[in-house]
Amino acid sequence: MIAGLGTDIAEVKRFRKWVENPQMLERFFNEKELSTAKSISALCQHYAVRFAAKEAFSKALGTGITGFNLREVYITNNSEGAPLLNIEGAALSIMKERYGECKAFVSLSHEKEYALAFVILEKV
Numbered sequence: 001m002i003a004g005l006g007t008d009i010a011e012v013k014r015f016r017k018w019v020e021n022p023q024m025l026e027r028f029f030n031e032k033e034l035s036t037a038k039s040i041s042a043l044c045q046h047y048a049v050r051f052a053a054k055e056a057f058s059k060a061l062g063t064g065i066t067g068f069n070l071r072e073v074y075i076t077n078n079s080e081g082a083p084l085l086n087i088e089g090a091a092l093s094i095m096k097e098r099y100g101e102c103k104a105f106v107s108l109s110h111e112k113e114y115a116l117a118f119v120i121l122e123k124v
Contacts, residue, residue, distance in 0.1 A: 003099040004121035006059025008052040009114055015044040015051070028054070030074035032086075048115035049108045050075050053085060056119040057104070067094055075106065083108050085119060099123055 018024040019040060026034075028051065035046045054073045058065045068091035076084050085106040087095060095102055105120040 004060035008055035
């Protein structure tokens with residue numbers, strides 16, 4: 001059964017300032033999300049789509065971004081390259097309080113100007 005659903009869209013160019021300021025990246029992104037991509041545009045897309053996933057998670061959770069740190073929600077990839085949503089710390093505690101045990105699913109997409117993420121939380 002679906003417990004929560006969230007989506008978010010981010011404008012890629014907005015993340016150029018973030019890419020140029022490592023403190024911003026460290027504030028919002030888990031160390032497992034930090035990228036070594038060579039081009040500014042690739043970096044901006046990388047961070048925009050991951051930030052959209054964090055926002056989409058907060059919407060699926062139904063709380064907005066409150067009570068947890070955005071670094072506790074992060075994207076990694078499985079062996080085939082598919083994105084995985086990882087949730088830990090206070091974010092995981094809030095999710096368990098609200099919905100019990102859940103699986104989290106994420107879909108990411110980006111195209112030049114925009115990055116999009118969908119998150120589904122499913123009760124197990």
